[in-house]
Amino acid sequence: MTPIIFDLDGTLLNSAPDIQAAVNRLMGEIGQEPLDLATVISFIGNGIGVLCARVAEHHGLSAADVPDLTARLLAHYNAEPATLTHAYPGVFEALSELRTRGHPMAVCTNKPEAPARKVLATFGLDTFFETVVGGDTCATRKPDAGPLRETMARLGHTDCIYVGDSEVDAETAKAAGVPFVFFTHGYCHVPPATLTIHATLTDWTDLPGIVAELTA
Numbered sequence: 001m002t003p004i005i006f007d008l009d010g011t012l013l014n015s016a017p018d019i020q021a022a023v024n025r026l027m028g029e030i031g032q033e034p035l036d037l038a039t040v041i042s043f044i045g046n047g048i049g050v051l052c053a054r055v056a057e058h059h060g061l062s063a064a065d066v067p068d069l070t071a072r073l074l075a076h077y078n079a080e081p082a083t084l085t086h087a088y089p090g091v092f093e094a095l096s097e098l099r100t101r102g103h104p105m106a107v108c109t110n111k112p113e114a115p116a117r118k119v120l121a122t123f124g125l126d127t128f129f130e131t132v133v134g135g136d137t138c139a140t141r142k143p144d145a146g147p148l149r150e151t152m153a154r155l156g157h158t159d160c161i162y163v164g165d166s167e168v169d170a171e172t173a174k175a176a177g178v179p180f181v182f183f184t185h186g187y188c189h190v191p192p193a194t195l196t197i198h199a200t201l202t203d204w205t206d207l208p209g210i211v212a213e214l215t216a
């Protein structure tokens with residue numbers, strides 16, 4: 001049975017408001033202006049280190065401060081990762097149906113592994129997934145194919161369908177040579193027409209049907 005592997009932020013969970021809150025707690029600490037949600041969303045996708053580098057650039061801070069800012073942002077986020085976050089409607093039902101049909105499932109995210117596991121458990125989604133590969137699990141991050149290949153290997157497979165919300169995920173699937181299902185309500189920063197997409201998901205309740213078509 002084909003494994004289904006999922007991105008996390010902007011795909012399973014609308015987590016940007018908690019990421020924004022953590023960024024703005026840090027901004028308050030260092031005497032910088034808070035960032036609005038759209039700006040924070042434009043910085044999400046390549047992991048927390050890149051997000052911090054983009055925040056630093058936005059405020060004209062030194063690149064030398066990015067490692068320290070990253071550690072502090074992670075501490076803020078870890079302390080409160082699930083206050084403003086919610087699972088997209090229909091996620092639980094779709095995952096339940098895919099599990100019933102026997103698809104092995106896992107998460108491959110650029111969020112660091114520890115907070116990724118924590119938010120999944122908070123929303124009761126952890127039991128669906130055999131493994132979680134985070135942005136700090138492998139030697140490389142998405143869009144390198146390495147983390148997705150590692151996720152497939154942990155499931156004992158060399159194929160999958162990858163479900164994600166961004167250009168990073170589309171590139172990752174392409175690099176790994178697997179079909180990509182694009183979820184439209186996340187944090188994509190480019191026109192979807194520029195992505196290599198095998199199916200478009202606008203409503204999570206459609207996912208079991210899309211998977212059935214892609215695997216027919």
Ligand SMILES: O=C(O)COP(=O)(O)O
Pocket residue numbers: 007008009010043044045046047048051108109110111112135
């Ligand atoms: O942490 C990020 O930057 C994005 O995380 P994601 O890969 O789950 O979308």
Ligand SMILES: [Mg+2]
Pocket residue numbers: 007008009010011045164165166186187
């Ligand atoms: Mg994402």
